[in-house]
Amino acid sequence: MKRTILAAVSTAALLSSSAAYAGPEAEVLHWWTSGGEAKSVAVLQQEFADNGGTWTDMPVAGGGGDAAMTALRARVLSGNAPTAVQLKGPAIQEWYEEGVLADISAVAEAEGWADVLPASIAGHMKCEDIWCAAPVNVHRVDWIWANAQVLADNDIDMPTTWDEFNAAAQKLQAAGVIPLAHGGQAWQDATVFETVVLGLGGPDFYQQALVDLDPAALTSDTMVQVFDQMRTLRGFVDPNFSGRDWNLATAMVMNGEAAFQIMGDWAKGEFLAAGKTPGQDFLCASTPGDGFLYNVDSFAMFAVDGDDKQAGQQLLAKLIVGPSFQKVFNLNKGSIPARVDVALDEFDQCAHLSAKEMTSSSEGGSLLPSYAHGMALRGAQSGAITDVVTAHFNSDMSSADAVQMLADAVANSY
C-alpha cells in the first residue's frame, strides 16, 4: 500500500517537473567581477529579469579567466554545461570542435546579426556555418595613451610613425621623463609586440605573420625590424617594470611620471575613473601605422537540455546583441558596441575615434584580430609566440635569434 502511494507520488513529481515550464532560464559563467565589469554584467542581468527570465550567476574570478575555464571544463566533462559562457576568439571554435556548443542561428537570423556586425567580427561568432556565440563589445588593442601635459611641456605631438615615436621618446628621456610606461608581464609584452608588427609591417604582413603563421613572414626581414624596434622600446622603459600590472603603468602616465602607454582601451576606464578628461588630461590615438586590432568579448552558447534553458539561451543571445544592452554595457566598460548601428552620442571622443576607424578599417580589410588577447590564434600557438616575444624583450637576445626562435616555436606548437 505504502509502496503504491510512493510510486504514484514520484510519478506525479516526475510528470510535473517535465511539464512545468518556469520561463526562460540561464546560467551564465563569466569572470567580470571587478567594479566596472560587475556593473556591466548587472545591466544584462536586469534586462534578462525584465524579460521574465531567471538568471543564475556563476562568476569565477581569477587568473584572467583561467579559473573560469577550469570550472567550465569540469562542468562540460560532467555533462552539465552552463547556458552561456564568456569565451572569445578561436576558443569558441575549439569548444565547438569538442561538440558542446549550441546552434543559435535562429535568433541571429531573426535579429539580422549579419547586417549589423562587421564581417570579420561576425566570423568569430560562427562555428562552421552556424551562429554559436554572441558578441558583447569591441575593445581596440592598438591604442597609445599619453599624458597631455607632459607632451605639451616637451613640445611633442602624438607620434604617427614609429620613428617619430622613437625621436619623441629620446627627447623625453633627455628631459628626465620615462617615455613608455610598461608592465613586464608576458601579455603586456605581447600587446606592444603586435602593435609594432601592425605598425611596421602593415595589415597584410600582420595577417600573414600572426594570423596565418606563414613561416616566410615569421622569418622575414620585416620581423627582424619588429624585434629591433622591441629592443629600442625596451630602452624607453624604466628599469623597475618587471611584473608591474597594467593599471599601475596607466597610473604612471596619469601622474606624469611617464609619457606614453601602449595598451587596449580598458586603460581608458582607469583614466576616466580617476576623473581625467580625454583630449584635455590625456590623449588617445591609434599606435603608429594603419589598421585596427580588435579584442571582442563574447558569450558562447553551450548545448543545454530543457525548454526553459533553451528559451533562456535564445533570450540571452537576443538581449546581448540588442542595441540597448550594447550601449549601456559599453559605456560602463570603456569599449565600443560590436554592432555598428548604435548611436554613440553619449560616448567619449576616444570611443568615437575607435568606432569610426572600426568601420573604415572593416571596409579597407584592415580590421584584424588581436593575437595577444586570444583573438587570432589558438592557445598553444599564441602562447608559443608570446614565450619568444617575452624572452626577447627581457634579455639581450639578438633580433635574428628571436626570429629563428619564433619560427621554431610556432612549428613546434601544433
Added chain:
Amino acid sequence: MPEWLEKQLPKLVLAPSFIAVLVFVYGFIAWTGWVSLTRSRLMPRYEIEGLVQYSKLFASPRWDTAMNNLVVFGLLFIIIAMVLGLLLAILLDQQIRTEGAIRTIYLYPMALSMIVTGTAWKWILNPGLGLEATVRGWGFEDFTFDWLVNPDMAIYTVVIAIIWQSSGFVMALFLAGLRSVDGEIIKAAQVDGIPTWRIYSAIVIPSMAPIFLSAFIVLAHLAIKSFDLVIALTGGGPGYATDLPATYMYAMAFSRGDLGQAAASAMVMMMVVFAVVVPYLYSELRAKND
C-alpha cells in the same frame, strides 16, 4: 565467524584507503600517462598518437629553462638550507638559556604560506620599493640589487625566499637528530679531552645520517613541486626566466588549453621525483631486510 572476521579485519579496514589510493593516485597517474600520449587540447581525448608531446616538450626552450631552473634552484636550495639548518641546530644545541624562544623564532617562517613569503620578498627585493631604494635613500647612490628584475639572476631570489622560509624547519629536524645522539658517547669523548668540533664532525654528524636523508627527501620534493612561491614572487618572470616545471605544467594545462603537453610535462616531473625517491626507498627497504 568471529575468528574469520578477526583474521580479515585488518584487510577490511585498510581496503577503503587502499582503493582510494589505487584510484586517486595510481589510477590518475596512469590517466595522465595516457593523456600525455594523445593530442588533447582543451578536453582530454583518448586516441593515442605516440610520443609527439614529449618531442614537443624537449624541443621547447621554455621547458629547457624550467628544467635548468629546477636544477639550479633545487641544488642551491637543498645544499644551503641543509648547511644553514645544521649550523643553526649546532649553535642552538649549546645549552643556551633562551633556546625555546629562539627555536620558535627560527621555525616561525614555516608557519607562513609560500604566497605570503613570496609577496613579502617581492616587495623587499623590488628595486624601486625595497632594499635597493632604501640603501640608496641612505646615500649609497650606486648600490644596485636588482636580481628580481634581472632575468639571469631572478631564479636566485626564489632561492633566497625559500631558504628563509624553510631553513628553520631543517634546523628543527637536525636539532631533534642532535638530541637523539647518545649523551654517554659525547661525555666519554669530552672526558678524553676531544675538542668540540671534533666531537661534532667525527661522532655526532655521522650518527645522524638518517636525518640527513630525511631532510634531503623533504627538501627535494619541496623543490620539485615548488609552484606558489614562484607565482607570488616573480610570476615566472621576467619573461619566463624563473619558470619551473610545475609552473610550466600549470600554464599549459590551464592558460593555454594544451592538456597533452601539460600531461607530458607532469610525467617528466614524476620521473624526476622517482629518480630521487626510488633510491631512497630502495636503501630503506634493504636496510630493513638486513
